[in-house]
Amino acid sequence: MAKDKKDILSRIRTMYIIIPVLTFFCSIAICIRVFNIQVKEGPELIRIDSTQSIKVVEPNRGNILDRKGRILASSVSVYDIYFDPRIAHFKKNPELIPMYKDSIITGLTKIFAGDTNYSYSYFSKRINDAIRENRMKKINKQAIDHRKLLAVKELPLFRNGAYKGGLTVNTENSRVYPYGRMAQRTIGRIYEDGIHGRNGLEKSYDSYLYGTKSVDENIDGSDLISTLDADIQTITHEELTKRLKDYKAEWGCAIVMDVKTGEILSMTNLSHNADTADKDFYENMNYAVSLHCDPGSTIKLTSLMIALEDEYVQLTDSIETGNGQVSFVNGQLTVTDWKHEKGGFGKIPVKEVFAQSSNVGVTKIIDKHYVKTGREWDYIHRLKSMSIGMPSGVDLVGEPKPKVKDPSCTEGAERWNPKGVSLLQMSYGYEIELTPLQILTFYNGVANDGKVMRPHLMKEIRQGKKIVKEFKPQIIQSSICRKETLGKAKKMMESVIEIGTAKKYASNYYKIAGKTGSAMTFEKGKYNKNKWRGSFCGYFPADNPKYSCIVVIQGRENGEYAAVGVFKNIADRIYFLDDELRNQRISDTASIVADLPNSNGYGTDFTSLFSQLSIQSNPITVPWIQSKMTSNVAKHAIMEMKRGIVPNFEKMGLRDALFIADSLHIPVTYSGNGRVYRQSIKAGTPYTSGDIIALILN
Secondary structure, eight states, X not given: OHHHHHHHHHHHHHHHHHHHXXXXXXXXXXXXXXXXXXXXXXXXXXXXXXXXXXXXXXXXXXXXXXXXXXXXXXXXXXXXXXXXXXXXXXXXXXXXXXXXXXXXXHHHHHHTTTOTTOOHHHHHHHHHHHHHHTSOEEOOSSOBOHHHHHHHTTSTTGXXXXXXXXEEEEEEEEEEOTTTTTTHHHHOOXXXXXXXXXXXXXXXXXXXXXXXXXXXXXXXOOEEEESOOHHHHHHHHHHHHXXXXXHTOSEEEEEEEETTTOBEEEEEEEEOOSOTTOOOOBOOSOHHHHOOBOOGGGGHHHHHHHHHHTTSOOTTOEEEOTTSEEEETTTTEEEEOTTGGGTOOOEEEHHXXXXXXXXXXXXXXXXIIIITTTOHHHHHHHHHXXXXXXXXXXXXXXXXXXXXXXXXXXXXXXXXXXXTHHHHHHHTTSSEEBOHHHHHHHHHHHHTTTOEEOOBOEEEEEETTEEEEEOOOOEEESOXXXXXXXXXXXXXXXXXXXXXXXXXXXXXXXXXXXXXXXXXXXXXXXXXXXXXXXXXXXXXXXXXXXXXXXXXXXXSSOOHHHHHHHXXXXXXXXXXXXHHHXXXXXXXXXXXGGGOTTEEEEHHHHHHHHHHTTOEEOOOOSSEEEEEEETTEEEXXXXXXXXXXXXXXXXXXXXXXHHHHHHTTOOEEEESSSBEEEESSOTTSBOOTTOOEEEEEO
């Protein structure tokens, strides 16, 4: 028993000796490790860390989408990869780099295969230079996407990360625009630092898109749901681009707006780059919003509306325009009509003065009732009461205030000519400066029964699924004039297409209302007779306006008819695209009852026609059909349409033929009226890119 106690005491004494000894040696080991980290490895780690350009992480920038949710601008993460041979792990294990170097170079070459910027020799040089110079080297030339990054991280050695594999990754946010240059100045771009908006919506709504940077946690930017429609924007861009190239223009812009709401559905601005060798067109400047200039004859609408509102004239009143030339103020101002060299218009009613865009007719009206009677201020007050003279208020940065002279202007370029010259020139589009958007805003107000809407580009702002802010239509002015005056203004605008300067652009399927315009360009203190700006502003369908549009083209020749052509092409394609407008009337194809047998066209239109005429028909369940009457019963077969195959346009109305051609991306030309009875390329044959199919109607 005594012996057992003695053994226990012995073991206890031994433990008391071992534990302090072990504790002492562990403390020594910890101290040595701390010393190594602080004195030996510490400076190296600090030096390596300091060369890796640690950046403050910015919030993820929000997306910009069109009204249907299609992405117009988005941020994606991109990456730069670096190899650092100086890390402490390589110094402890010097065999690692020689062991895996060739595998890394070969792996990088495979990952970047197909990219002409990279090769085995390129990667070999980058890796070997980093080793030889003993410093961190960037491996890639351009930032890479996440897919490539994952592949790089799977390479031998690199898979061990920064402190054991020498791979350092720098993350950046890159802004992507899926529609390329289209609407570039409207959507906007961001600065090279990739942080804040430079122009367009990117700048106007930068605070929402940027988000919030916080020490604790960043809040990503909100998404913008814009009013833009990618389909209509594409149409506007394509049609303006084609005409600018054909016309060899200097620049052009086009805007499409929703009449009832003021929502901007498309906005295109195109011009050449400063490099004259490049004949392509780019979005260099937002002419639609930022450029105020002489509007030309589009301002005649306001001039005649003022005279109509004051009840000085009626549409049926006759105006003597003579041979198309008249002088005012003892020859200080000579006004000429475009038909002067052919004898002029003679005596014509006020409605035709507008339809034929007679400068003489308009100035005679304004001279008689406002200049000679000393009522110049009345004209100016009435002009401004119609919303002319104030900015549109569009939600883009850079809109200037219109330049509208008045009798109080006595100095400089804005000086008012008290003898009436200033007012007379204003009445037909000179000595007054408005932007294309400001002109369109007024015309849109006429289309909207006198209610002027604020043009805008934003529907709502979302943070995830939560609506942060909603933008509702805003009324700038509830009424610009009496209802009677509006009715007369609409008749004048319709007459431009029916009997006037744009009658060759009338549509067989819907009515257009608008006004042509042209003006010389004011440069270096004078008007340049060799540089003209042509325009057309209006709306459609005229009997129930849904869309308003303005097209402006500047070039060496008067481009007003080029502008009308662009307007008409845009309007046609929107009309064929809009199911609501299509369904408002029976198809032209289906409406020709006498020729109904063997007709081709839109199935819904035939269903409507058969119902109205009580014609028995087998059920129509497909979009496009070939219809045939047999024993007073309409039967149909499916129209086969495939991409790359020429469809059968024959016996089809023009509207349907154009719709199908557009949907299959096949360019066509047409002549005549009625239905297609011949096409230049046989139906069913393969379509070759570049071919244009000619349709003959009869």
